[in-house]
Amino acid sequence: MDTTPPASPPAMTAPIGVVTGLTSEVRALSGVPGLAARCLGPGPDKAEAAARALLADGARALVSAGICGGLDPALVPGSIVLPARVINRHNPEQTWMVDAVWHAAVMAAAPTDLPPFQTGALMGSDRAVGSVEGKHALAARTGAVAVDMESHAVARVAEAAGVPFLVLRTVADTANDVLPPWIAGVLNRDGSPNAAMAVRRMLAGPWRVPALVRLARRSATAERALGRAAPVVFGADRTG
Template sequence: MGPVGAGPDAPVGVVTGLTSEARALAGVAGLRTRCLGPGPDTAEAAARALLAEGAGALVSAGICGALDPALRPGDVILPVRVADRHQEARAWPVDAPWHGAAMARLAADVRPSTGVLLGSDRAVASVEGKRHLAARTGAVAVDMESHAVARVAAAAGVPFLVLRTVADTAGDALPPWLAGMLNRDGTPNAGVALRRLLAGPWRLAGLLRLAARSRAAERALTAAAPALVAAPSARAQG
């Protein structure tokens, strides 16, 4: 079972930026996940690799930062459109029939936000920055990979969808000492984390809070992931 426009046996290629996101999606039949690390360049490379391996559709999936103050950790984002923070005229709609099928497959108690997702080449760390982007773009959330995956899908002419779950809220600032705690391939750098904590033990409480919010987002991602495999009725033109 796959999205509209994909062959019946073609897997859905899912791009993540973090290995923890890839683990959250593991075990869902019909999904082939590729993680090469965070950011648009690695996301583009992962998307191209998935297409070369035979993926018939692309998904950008993982955690994200909220721009809408109403969103809380673990809330699901299933946007109808992805916009580019750096080129405001550029935006990509997701595949509408596939989006509708995914919405229908979510658990009854899940009420996803379907507003615009903003793609950014760099992290949006400050509360002021999030507030500015929300006011300027109207986007509900931001990540660093979806706009790159959207570009690849559009160029290849394959269906595209996004599934994101909220980790940091619009009121959460990401402290600068987090920089370097991820390796380029999206795995945690335990050595850097330990050195930062030894240099500033007061950072532990903030790190634990951020970790708890990320875990809530990843649990929600695991629960929502089966919705990415569209219902057969959504493939009437497949």
């Protein structure tokens, strides 16, 4: 039997730089040592700016962390996605592999009281994928299990800088959930919630209330899962 211990992630002498798109994701990661989180808002442009700022501040590795949308119908709210690679939705031949040693170490350290980490490909998209039909089409065309709007941008920055890169995402909306276009209006540009706008949207269209409540609950489930999974990723021995 092979008794070789699992490899440790790459040695890092500065905190891991973590890019999120929502301020609530930063809160979910609070209290985890060894990381510096930066949120400038959702989307690839802000994610790229946040990643570059973290590197300028001394980060020696980058992680894209937060919630995501499921493309695989088997994924439920709170499913944990630790993809081995990221695919660019707008150029599917462009892919980025995460750091293999780091990824393997996290998988080896995953506790049994968490759901199994899903390692299928993550799709990076410049815009939200809101329709069920669109989600199913992307899954069929690319084989990706989930989608977000930041990981491909962080991957580009990490590749250019030559630093280790990893993704930790947890599912909020599933492959069979619709993300209505108006939902984007309940967020400020910096990724913080806009409660006043949410109330206005509900007053203007009371039929929107069930969808908003359902999505809020599923996002909360995903963020709790993110908080539980984060110590496995960021707490692993990084002195190897």
